[in-house]
Amino acid sequence: QVQLVESGGGLVQAGGSLRLSCAASGLTRFSIYAMGWFRQAPGKEREFVAAIGWSGSVTYYADSVKGRFTISRDNGKNTVFLQMNSLKPEDTAVYYCAADRRVVPDTSPSAYDYWGQGTQVTVSS
Numbered sequence: 682q683v684q685l686v687e688s689g690g691g692l693v694q695a696g697g698s699l700r701l702s703c704a705a706s707g708l709t710r711f712s713i714y715a716m717g718w719f720r721q722a723p724g725k726e727r728e729f730v731a732a733i734g735w736s737g738s739v740t741y742y743a744d745s746v747k748g749r750f751t752i753s754r755d756n757g758k759n760t761v762f763l764q765m766n767s768l769k770p771e772d773t774a775v776y777y778c779a780a781d782r783r784v785v786p787d788t789s790p791s792a793y794d795y796w797g798q799g800t801q802v803t804v805s806s
Contacts, residue, residue, distance in 0.1 A: 687702070689701040694805050698768065702761075720802075
């Protein structure tokens with residue numbers, strides 16, 4: 682059974698930082714999956730945040746987080762990270778990690794096969 686478990690969310694002031702983690706289990710080979718982070722604010726659709734290819738050499742970011750967020754992965758620990766700096770109130774959302782069995786990352790939620798339960802990030806002004 683595939684499980685993706687996010688952690689690291691919380692309440693932070695604007696300008697602060699958080700580091701999200703997503704631990705994967707049950708994937709046949711974590712290292713061949715592209716991984717993504719998405720977020721969903723109340724009343725809004727789920728939106729793409731960042732994605733990373735199997736080796737970590739290919740990354741994509743939403744324009745709204747480019748230069749502030751960094752996605753990375755540790756294939757030895759079956760974990761993907763999202764370092765979030767210079768947080769803004771508009772970053773407030775539930776953040777989800779997702780796994781795509783294709784090695785090339787995608788920005789569309791429909792491309793992903795497995796999802797975590799999400800972790801709440803709240804940025805106060």
